[in-house]
Amino acid sequence: MASIHPKQKKRIIYLLSSICILIFLTPQESIGKKNIDNQISTLRGNSNITSDANASLYASLQGATTAIKDTTVSVSEKKENQSEGKSELKFSRPQNEINRIVLWLVGDNNVLEFRHHMIDFGNNNLPLFLRKFYIRLVERTYTFPIIILFLLFIIGLVLNVSAVLLFMYFTNKRKNHKERYINIYRNSYEEVLRSYLFGDIEWDLALLKLKKLKKTLNRKILTEVLLTFKENLRGEMDSQIPQIFIKLGLEKDSLKLTKSVLYHRRIEGLKALTNLDPENAKEIIPNYLNDKHFLVRTEAQVSYVRLHPEDPFEFLKTLTNPFPRWTQLSAFYIFRLHQVPVPAFVDYLESEIPTVRNFSLRMIIFFQQLENASAIYRQLDSPLEMTRFLSIRAINDLRLYEGKSIIKKMFQSETGNNKLEIIKAIKNIGNNEDFDFLESIIRSDSVSLKTEACRSLYYVNNEGRERLNVLNQNSDLKIDQFLTHVTDPRN
Amino acid sequence: MVKELMSGIFENFFLIYAICIFSLYLWLAIVSARELIRNHYHTRNTNYDAIISSPFAPMITVIAPAFNESLTIVENIKALLALYYPNFEIVVVNDGSKDNTLEKAIEAFDLEKVTYVVDYKIPCQEIRGIYKSRKRAFNNLTVVDKFNGGKADALNSGINMAKGDYFISIDVDSIIDPYALQKMIKPFLEEPHRRVIATGGVIGIANSCKIIDGQLIEIDVPSNLWARFQVIEYNRAFLMGRLAWSRLDGLLLISGALGLFDKEVAIGCGGYYTKTVGEDMELVVRMRKYMAEKKIKYKVGYVPDPLCWTEVPSTLKVLGSQRNRWTRGTIDTLFIHWNIFLNRKYGFMGMVSHPFWVFFEWLAPIIEIFGIIYFLIIALIGSPNWPFFYVMLFFVYAFSITFSTYAILYDLLAYNRYKKKRMIVRLLLTAWIEPIIFHPLVVYWALRGNFDFFIRKKKTWGNMPRMGFANQK
Numbered sequence A: 001m002a003s004i005h006p007k008q009k010k011r012i013i014y015l016l017s018s019i020c021i022l023i024f025l026t027p028q029e030s031i032g033k034k035n036i037d038n039q040i041s042t043l044r045g046n047s048n049i050t051s052d053a054n055a056s057l058y059a060s061l062q063g064a065t066t067a068i069k070d071t072t073v074s075v076s077e078k079k080e081n082q083s084e085g086k087s088e089l090k091f092s093r094p095q096n097e098i099n100r101i102v103l104w105l106v107g108d109n110n111v112l113e114f115r116h117h118m119i120d121f122g123n124n125n126l127p128l129f130l131r132k133f134y135i136r137l138v139e140r141t142y143t144f145p146i147i148i149l150f151l152l153f154i155i156g157l158v159l160n161v162s163a164v165l166l167f168m169y170f171t172n173k174r175k176n177h178k179e180r181y182i183n184i185y186r187n188s189y190e191e192v193l194r195s196y197l198f199g200d201i202e203w204d205l206a207l208l209k210l211k212k213l214k215k216t217l218n219r220k221i222l223t224e225v226l227l228t229f230k231e232n233l234r235g236e237m238d239s240q241i242p243q244i245f246i247k248l249g250l251e252k253d254s255l256k257l258t259k260s261v262l263y264h265r266r267i268e269g270l271k272a273l274t275n276l277d278p279e280n281a282k283e284i285i286p287n288y289l290n291d292k293h294f295l296v297r298t299e300a301q302v303s304y305v306r307l308h309p310e311d312p313f314e315f316l317k318t319l320t321n322p323f324p325r326w327t328q329l330s331a332f333y334i335f336r337l338h339q340v341p342v343p344a345f346v347d348y349l350e351s352e353i354p355t356v357r358n359f360s361l362r363m364i365i366f367f368q369q370l371e372n373a374s375a376i377y378r379q380l381d382s383p384l385e386m387t388r389f390l391s392i393r394a395i396n397d398l399r400l401y402e403g404k405s406i407i408k409k410m411f412q413s414e415t416g417n418n419k420l421e422i423i424k425a426i427k428n429i430g431n432n433e434d435f436d437f438l439e440s441i442i443r444s445d446s447v448s449l450k451t452e453a454c455r456s457l458y459y460v461n462n463e464g465r466e467r468l469n470v471l472n473q474n475s476d477l478k479i480d481q482f483l484t485h486v487t488d489p490r491n
Numbered sequence B: 001m002v003k004e005l006m007s008g009i010f011e012n013f014f015l016i017y018a019i020c021i022f023s024l025y026l027w028l029a030i031v032s033a034r035e036l037i038r039n040h041y042h043t044r045n046t047n048y049d050a051i052i053s054s055p056f057a058p059m060i061t062v063i064a065p066a067f068n069e070s071l072t073i074v075e076n077i078k079a080l081l082a083l084y085y086p087n088f089e090i091v092v093v094n095d096g097s098k099d100n101t102l103e104k105a106i107e108a109f110d111l112e113k114v115t116y117v118v119d120y121k122i123p124c125q126e127i128r129g130i131y132k133s134r135k136r137a138f139n140n141l142t143v144v145d146k147f148n149g150g151k152a153d154a155l156n157s158g159i160n161m162a163k164g165d166y167f168i169s170i171d172v173d174s175i176i177d178p179y180a181l182q183k184m185i186k187p188f189l190e191e192p193h194r195r196v197i198a199t200g201g202v203i204g205i206a207n208s209c210k211i212i213d214g215q216l217i218e219i220d221v222p223s224n225l226w227a228r229f230q231v232i233e234y235n236r237a238f239l240m241g242r243l244a245w246s247r248l249d250g251l252l253l254i255s256g257a258l259g260l261f262d263k264e265v266a267i268g269c270g271g272y273y274t275k276t277v278g279e280d281m282e283l284v285v286r287m288r289k290y291m292a293e294k295k296i297k298y299k300v301g302y303v304p305d306p307l308c309w310t311e312v313p314s315t316l317k318v319l320g321s322q323r324n325r326w327t328r329g330t331i332d333t334l335f336i337h338w339n340i341f342l343n344r345k346y347g348f349m350g351m352v353s354h355p356f357w358v359f360f361e362w363l364a365p366i367i368e369i370f371g372i373i374y375f376l377i378i379a380l381i382g383s384p385n386w387p388f389f390y391v392m393l394f395f396v397y398a399f400s401i402t403f404s405t406y407a408i409l410y411d412l413l414a415y416n417r418y419k420k421k422r423m424i425v426r427l428l429l430t431a432w433i434e435p436i437i438f439h440p441l442v443v444y445w446a447l448r449g450n451f452d453f454f455i456r457k458k459k460t461w462g463n464m465p466r467m468g469f470a471n472q473k
Helices: A006-025 A033-046 A052-062 A064-077 A079-084 A093-106 A108-125 A128-141 A146-197 A203-209 A216-232 A236-247 A250-258 A263-276 A278-288 A294-307 A314-318 A325-337 A354-366 A370-379 A385-397 A401-413 A416-429 A432-442 A447-460 A462-474 A479-487 B002-044 B073-081 B101-109 B151-161 B180-190 B225-247 B263-268 B279-294 B316-336 B344-381 B386-414 B421-454
Strands: B060-066 B088-095 B111-114 B127-133 B141-146 B166-170 B195-205 B210-212 B215-218 B258-262 B298-310
Touching: A108 A128, A146 A203, A146 A216, A146 A236, A146 B386, A146 B421, A216 A236, A216 A250, A216 A263, A236 A250, A236 A263, A250 A263, A250 A278, A263 A278, A263 A294, A263 B002, A278 A294, A294 A314, A294 A325, A314 A354, A325 A354, A325 B180, A354 A370, A354 A385, A370 A385, A370 A401, A385 A401, A385 A416, A401 A416, A401 A432, A416 A432, A416 A447, A432 A447, A432 A462, A447 A462, A447 A479, A462 A479, B002 B225, B002 B298, B002 B344, B002 B386, B060 B073, B060 B151, B060 B180, B073 B088, B073 B101, B088 B101, B088 B151, B101 B111, B101 B127, B101 B141, B141 B151, B151 B166, B151 B263, B151 B279, B166 B180, B166 B263, B180 B195, B180 B258, B180 B298, B195 B225, B195 B279, B225 B298, B225 B316, B225 B386, B225 B421, B258 B263, B258 B279, B263 B279, B279 B298, B279 B316, B279 B344, B316 B344, B316 B421, B344 B421, B386 B421
Parallel strands: B060 B088, B060 B166, B088 B141, B195 B298
Antiparallel strands: B111 B127, B127 B141, B166 B258, B195 B258, B210 B215
């Protein structure tokens, strides 16, 4: 177990003393016990009941007739309570019996005592303006016998749980009903649109068959059907689908959705417009490229890639937010799915946003854009580890032989991951000049660097292999073990 | 006078404590509700095809420690191989099993021993052998055979073998959702301002579920009462607790059954601590501490989807032993990292999460038992305030079942896992009796855990025999 630092000790002592102070500051129920006992005895002895509440409780204890009498006395004595007059309770015989049992069970003193504690608590702790209401509330509560309080509590609980159960029941029912409704209309719309697209029926007839189109939900279903059709149909029909979307005025709904304060609705609108009304989408998408919500931005950026095949990543120049990897993956997915022409990613290498620079490097590597060598070398000076890592990888994957000397110079000052990447690069762009460099790494302590250096030396050329054999024979570096490791194709 | 003073202090302390704990749980439930709604829309607008078909998907290593798992090892590895992700490897670590776990795996996957160099970045027990399959289809499978060193040690050797930038630690006998990797990696990829160091997921209870070939086919409410109690408990913990903590950036625990971690950070802070039985929580706390000390902005993510299904204990003996271990693990972690406690340097974790765990997770059962003892003394020698007692008792009961009912509601709205009405009714009935039957036992086991930790200095796991999924339904 870790020992406690003196500073920690101080903090614990401070916390404990704060708790103690807090406890002392709160009203001490027991301290006022004697006074309360006196009050109770006074109450009992003189029938000096200060409110209807006590009276009713006392009545429960002493018996109905006397108590009600006492209550009447107290009502006449206290004008305030008289004016309210609502709290006077008359109990029937069975009720009294129940109260008598309950009060016997819980102890009459305790009921009164508890009430006093609550009033004391209010007097001591609550601000003046609240005190009056609080005390009235307590007194009102205590006009009821304790059994009713318990019953109220139980009812409250049962109501709460019942509400949850009802909510569960109706939610489930609503969900199922909605699902059924959507299925029925989806099937119906699909059938009608299919018939129209395949030329079986005319537009007028199709329009007649598309029922309940005034309802928002139905328009939403129809938009979804059109989106599915657009995704799956090609050729002449592909161009007909957006026309239907506009003919039915569904683009107005989507435009309205893009202005919603709810981000998921904005996404819904953007999606529909991108696929079914590209002209409108082209106009409004730039407004959402820097939206405050990450998912809306992603949707807009992905849509931009799709709608601007001439320069799909132009928006990167105006981006004010980072371009996270998830958005990069999404944009790349759409880019490939719709076979958008590949732009020159070197244009974005000078972006002020590091994630944009990293994305450009990834794309340069993937699309083997060899003409960008000098821009890549500049990225080797980046303060960000990931950018340098990707630049080294680019030098390796694009076989930029001129970059070798730069990355070799960087080696000593680099992080572990980047060192590994440099050694991996030497495997592909290295030659006999690099043998000493690799051997020095093999003689180092790091197992992972050593393994990678062995791999590079082995695969750089036949002379490298010979050098490894010599090293194996003339040293205790256990090179053979490393060789078995690196030459296994599964590794 | 002293007696009155003492009773005043005690009574006020118990009252303040109860108010604090109820208020905090209520607050967490509200935060969770908001987070569930947010997650619903978030998931609806996410296209996972982007990562499934991407050459840029980061590599993930799935580390599955196995100890005496001969009955299920083959099915479990097959299920792992079927995970739906473009770039992953599986490292199964046979932690010195005494049965034929290794032999079964060798036979089923045509494994051969290979001579690989192991970089012991994190110290662990010696590796006896590394096995790779002769079949190309299983190229991403590596089986490591090592001397027994416990789960944490097995995970450390798995990390040493891992090639991925991220690793996911799982219980080999759990069922992982085929889409778990793509869902769990997402928080790492969408956070541009902070480094995500770990993500956890919701653990579902697989007792009584229909499982074929390591795949979950049909979900059902456990027929065993103890397992059913745990369904309620897990719902509360995952949907009303951890979800809120993750939103507040104060999550300290990622379940050992499923957690995805940044390998570099895990290695940087020394990997799993082998001398504790709460290695899952300890790693998360240490990783957070490491990041805070390095002054790097970080985040611990949480995916509120049931991505892993596990078999929970269905006998009192095993359940008691598990809870005992959990308690010891919690205390151990809290004390190992005691310097976090109310330390502003560690931000929300230091000022809120750690103190919360100290006061309301570790000390809760102790304070509860002290409250009961105090009440019994008062009842015997004095005159207890009976109405107050009844009101409080009833309030606690009411709060507890309302909380559980809401947990069931959250589950229904978020996942609709238990679709049939009879399932919901069974769960609700279980929730109603849970505070009377299950809760006292949980308190007892927690106290035993405290006793074992402080008095007996017990540091072992204890046995956790499982029925296995092989013949389920």
